[in-house]
Amino acid sequence: MKYNYDIAISYASEQRQYVLELSQExxxxxxxxxxxxxxxxxxxxxxxxxxxxxxxYNESKIIIIFLSNEYVQKGYTLFESRIAMEKxxxxxxxxxxxxxxxxxxxxxxxxxxxxWEEYSVSELAKMIQxxxxxxxx
Numbered sequence: 207m208k209y210n211y212d213i214a215i216s217y218a219s220e221q222r223q224y225v226l227e228l229s230q231e232x233x234x235x236x237x238x239x240x241x242x243x244x245x246x247x248x249x250x251x252x253x254x255x256x257x258x259x260x261x262x263y264n265e266s267k268i269i270i271i272f273l274s275n276e277y278v279q280k281g282y283t284l285f286e287s288r289i290a291m292e293k294x295x296x297x298x299x300x301x302x303x304x305x306x307x308x309x310x311x312x313x314x315x316x317x318x319x320x321x322w323e324e325y326s327v328s329e330l331a332k333m334i335q336x337x338x339x340x341x342x343x
Contacts, residue, residue, distance in 0.1 A: 213266060216277075231327050232335070240266060254282065258289070263289050269299060270302075270334065271303070272322075273305065273308055273310070301337060304321050
């Protein structure tokens with residue numbers, strides 16, 4: 207299957223600055239990223255549930271979820287995490303980066319995650335790149 211994006215990033219706006227820094231590092235590694243601030247025109251004027259499903263489910267190899275207290279309280283981030291769960295029924299296609307010690311009931315708690323405070327932005331970008339390269343094999 208041909209994907210438009212290596213990674214689609216799902217996050218709460220409160221983590222935007224960190225996600226922006228990570229996205230820049232990932233782009234330096236020649237990875238194609240979808241985040242709302244990278245392609246605002248993609249969502250502008252679109253019916254968001256349909257467009258987000260297309261992006262996260264069909265057009266992205268991996269979904270990265272930045273799980274935080276704010277994330278679990280917002281409608282669209284919860285919607286995006288449900289898409290990640292649906293996609294995982296076919297194959298594990300999401301990675302979790304935790305900001306806070308929170309869970310989502312539909313995300314399998316046996317899936318490993320990383321804590322954002324334990325790695326630099328550069329280290330995290332390289333870890334993600336390794337995951338993407340494994341998926342290309």
